[in-house]
Amino acid sequence: PDRDVPALEGRGLVKHFGGVRALDGVDIAVQAGTVHGVIGPNGSGKSTLVSCLTRFYRADEGEVLIFGEPAPAASWAVPGAGVTRVFQVPHLFERQSVLDNVLTGIRTPYSWVSAVLRLPSCLRAEREARAFATELLAFAGLAARASFPADSLSHGQKRLLEVVRAVATRPRVLILDEPATGLVPGEIDALARLCAALRERGLAVVLIEHNVEFVMKVCDEVTVIETGRVIARGAPAQVRADPAVLAAYLGR
Ligand code: ADP
Numbered sequence: 456p457d458r459d460v461p462a463l464e465g466r467g468l469v470k471h472f473g474g475v476r477a478l479d480g481v482d483i484a485v486q487a488g489t490v491h492g493v494i495g496p497n498g499s500g501k502s503t504l505v506s507c508l509t510r511f512y513r514a515d516e517g518e519v520l521i522f523g524e525p526a527p528a529a530s531w532a533v534p535g536a537g538v539t540r541v542f543q544v545p546h547l548f549e550r551q552s553v554l555d556n557v558l559t560g561i562r563t564p565y566s567w568v569s570a571v572l573r574l575p576s577c578l579r580a581e582r583e584a585r586a587f588a589t590e591l592l593a594f595a596g597l598a599a600r601a602s603f604p605a606d607s608l609s610h611g612q613k614r615l616l617e618v619v620r621a622v623a624t625r626p627r628v629l630i631l632d633e634p635a636t637g638l639v640p641g642e643i644d645a646l647a648r649l650c651a652a653l654r655e656r657g658l659a660v661v662l663i664e665h666n667v668e669f670v671m672k673v674c675d676e677v678t679v680i681e682t683g684r685v686i687a688r689g690a691p692a693q694v695r696a697d698p699a700v701l702a703a704y705l706g707r
C-alpha cells in the first residue's frame with residue numbers, strides 16, 4: 456500500500472443538529488505512526504467530528520476513508536478496520552483486577568473455553584496476552600497496580616486504564632476524546648509516554664484535547680477547529696503562532 460495513504464481521513468464532513476451546523480465542511484487526514492491533535496474551543500465540534508469519523512453519527516455530507524477505503528457505515532467502532540474510540544467516561548469492570556480489565560480487550564470470546572481445555576497453543580496465546588498487557592500497563596504507570604481491583608484506582612488512573620484496554624485490542628487507529636481531563640501531572644506524563652509508544656508501534660492516534668499544552672507537546676500535527684470549520688492545521692509550533700488560533704482562544 457501507498458505509504459502516504461492516510462490511516463483515517465474525513466473529507467468535507469458536514470453535520471447538523473437541528474439549526475446548529477456542528478460540522479461545516481471539515482477535512483482531516485491522519486497518517487499512521489503519528490499523533491494527530493484536534494483542538495478547538497468548547498462546542499467547536501470536536502466530539503461531533505470523532506462521532507462522524509467513527510460512524511457513530513452519519514455525516515450529512517462528506518466521506519470517511521480508512522486506509523483509503525470507504526469506512527463501513529453505521530458503526531461507532533469499526534473493529535475490522537481497526538478503529539477504536541475511547542469515550543470521555545470510563546466503562547471498566549470495577550471489581551476485576553486492572554490486569555484482567557486489559558485482558559478482556561485481548562482475549563477472544565473462545566479463549567476461556569480453550570483455557571479450560573488447556574490447549575497448548577491457547578496457553579501460549581494467554582502468556583503472550585499477559586506479557587503484552589503488562590508492557591502496556593508499564594507505559595501507563597500502572598504496572599504496580601496490575602493485581603488490584605479497578606475500582607481502587609484514582610479517576611485519572613481509570614482513564615489511563617481505559618486507554619490501555621483500547622490499545623490491547625490492537626487497533627490501527629485509536630481515537631482519544633479528551634483523555635487528559637481530570638488527570639494529575641504525573642498521569643498526564645504517563646499518557647504522553649503511552650502516546651509516544653503507540654506512535655512507535657505505527658498506530659495513528661487522534662487526540663481530541665482541551666489541554667492545549669499537552670497537545671502541543673505530544674502531537675506531530677494539529678488540526679484546529681472553531682464553530683465546525685478548520686481554522687488551522689500543521690506542526691504544533693506553526694499552529695501555536697497562527698493568528699487565527701490565537702484569536703479563537705484569546706478573542707472571547
Ligand atoms: P466539542 O466536543 O468541541 O465541545 P461538540 O461536537 O460536542 O463540541 O458540539 C458541537 C456543537 O454541536 C455544539 O453547539 C453542541 O451544542 C452541538 N451538539 C453536539 N452534539 C449534539 C447533539 N447530540 N444534539 C444536538 N446538538 C449537539
Ligand code: MG
Nearest residue numbers: 501502503632
Ligand atoms: Mg467534546
